[in-house]
Amino acid sequence: MDAGLVVLILLIIAAVVVALVYNRLVALRQTTRQAWGDIDVQLKQRHDLVPNLVETVKGYATHEKETLEKVVQARQQAVDASGLKDQAQAENLLSGALRQLFALAESYPDLKANTNFLALQNELADLENKIAAARRFFNNAVAEYNTAIEQFPAVLLAGPFGFKREDFFEVAASERARVEAAPSVKF
Known part of the structure; x- marks a missing residue:
């Protein structure tokens, strides 16, 4: 067999x-972006619900102004947040403010x-469940994407083609502690 033909075949195989590998990384990145979009839709619905909730509470709890202001401020921070880490931090603050409410x-x-x-409370609870499910899906997509860009041979191509690690949408430590400190049931 001619050496030129062997080189040509090897180049075709390499290409x-x-x-x-490139197409797989693109697909995984798109899945991650779509998963974030799903979270974003749920968060926007929650942001839209909060003012109605605050207005309803205002009528009954007029002297609880500080708590209501915290909810409104936390909502605004969540609406204004940009980037995954800022968004996650702002959403965790909003969750805490809503718990206080x-x-x-x-x-x-x-x-x-x-x-x-x-x-409104039931609608918010439903949204929180949807957000939790979307966050799990997003974090799974991020884990799969991050793993793929670190595996051989993709690791050789990821950097030069602009594929970068994605951050997880994490629950705040205070939220995690609240979940871990679930009440015990005693008979």
Whole structure:
């Protein structure tokens, strides 16, 4: 066999491998971006719901201005956040402020019985479940993408083609501690 033909065949094989690896990385990056888009949609819905919730609570808890202001400020920070880390941090603050708001509602029986408040609370709980599911999907996509760009032979191509590690959408340490400190059930 001619040496030129062997080199040509090896170059074709190398080009096919490069194309396959590149296309896989592009697909994984797109999956990660789509997963972030899914989270973003859910977060925007939550941001839209918060003002209605605050207005409903205002009517019952007029002297709880500080808590309501914290919720409004946290929502605005979440709306204004850019970048994954800033967004995650702002959303964790908003989650904490909303928890305070619902804790406050426990002190107002009329508010707890208000159908509008209950509907908003249920809608928010549903959104929180959707956000959690979207976050799990996103973090799984990020893990798969990050793993792919670190594996051979993709590691040789990732840097030169601009593929960079993605950050996870993480729960704040305070939120994690709250989950880990679940109440115990005793009979």
